[in-house]
Amino acid sequence: MGQGGVPRRPQPRDGELGAAVARAQEGDETAFAVAYRIVQPGLLGYLRGMVGDEAEDVASDAWLEIARDLGRFRGDGAGFRGWTATIARHRALDHLRRQRSRPRPARLEQDALELPGRHSTPDQALESLSTERALELVRALPRDQAEAVLLRVVVGLDGPAAARVLGKRPGAVRTAAHRGLRRLARRLGATADGAADADPPTPGEPT
Numbered sequence: 001m002g003q004g005g006v007p008r009r010p011q012p013r014d015g016e017l018g019a020a021v022a023r024a025q026e027g028d029e030t031a032f033a034v035a036y037r038i039v040q041p042g043l044l045g046y047l048r049g050m051v052g053d054e055a056e057d058v059a060s061d062a063w064l065e066i067a068r069d070l071g072r073f074r075g076d077g078a079g080f081r082g083w084t085a086t087i088a089r090h091r092a093l094d095h096l097r098r099q100r101s102r103p104r105p106a107r108l109e110q111d112a113l114e115l116p117g118r119h120s121t122p123d124q125a126l127e128s129l130s131t132e133r134a135l136e137l138v139r140a141l142p143r144d145q146a147e148a149v150l151l152r153v154v155v156g157l158d159g160p161a162a163a164r165v166l167g168k169r170p171g172a173v174r175t176a177a178h179r180g181l182r183r184l185a186r187r188l189g190a191t192a193d194g195a196a197d198a199d200p201p202t203p204g205e206p207t
Contacts, residue, residue: 013038017077025070032070036063039081043088045154049138049146050092058095062088082161085151089165137187138180144172145180152177 017038023031040059047055047062065087073083138146144166151162152173159170166173 014077014081017080018075019077021070021073021077021080025073032067035080039084042081042155043084045135046085046150047088047092048135049150049154050089051095052136052139054095058091059088062091065091078158078161081155082157082165085155085157086165089147134184134188137184140187141180141183144168144176145183148173148176149180149184153181 017035020031020034020038024035040063043062044055044059047058051058062084066084069087073080075083138149140146141149147166148162151157151165152159155162157165159174162177163170163173
């Protein structure tokens, strides 16, 4: 479990990723392909939560920038995940500004509402986040909660790394992720006619 009760998916390939990035910085194209294969699934999931069906195009733009600026990166495998997430986020926000839109609200289709049972928990919500339908529900969260959940759970960043990507305090990101997961659990376990969705503020928690 991560700090603040928010689980963080382990990233067992961070060592391999760091080594691949180091070789890629020396011009090894095969190593860059290895780094891409390790990072791309989480990055694409994050972008799907941000821009929906445009995620592939935004990811392509992000990787062009990543490849161009790779020589400037300094850090290990975990740091590379955070660096690439920052670039992807900037490209996603640029895309949304161009489209003059925000992430579209999810359609609460019956099949999405039937993912877990009524007594869903944040852990069950986490298990469902790999599905397209669950990512649609993430997009319906308030922006701060959606991004915190995506960065912590889908990309696999820890609290401080996610906070650096978002330009916020780690405590605020942990709180947003925790609230987002609770909200997701309720939505995933809702009946067809809906359930209460408001989160009462917790005294002393950052907003």
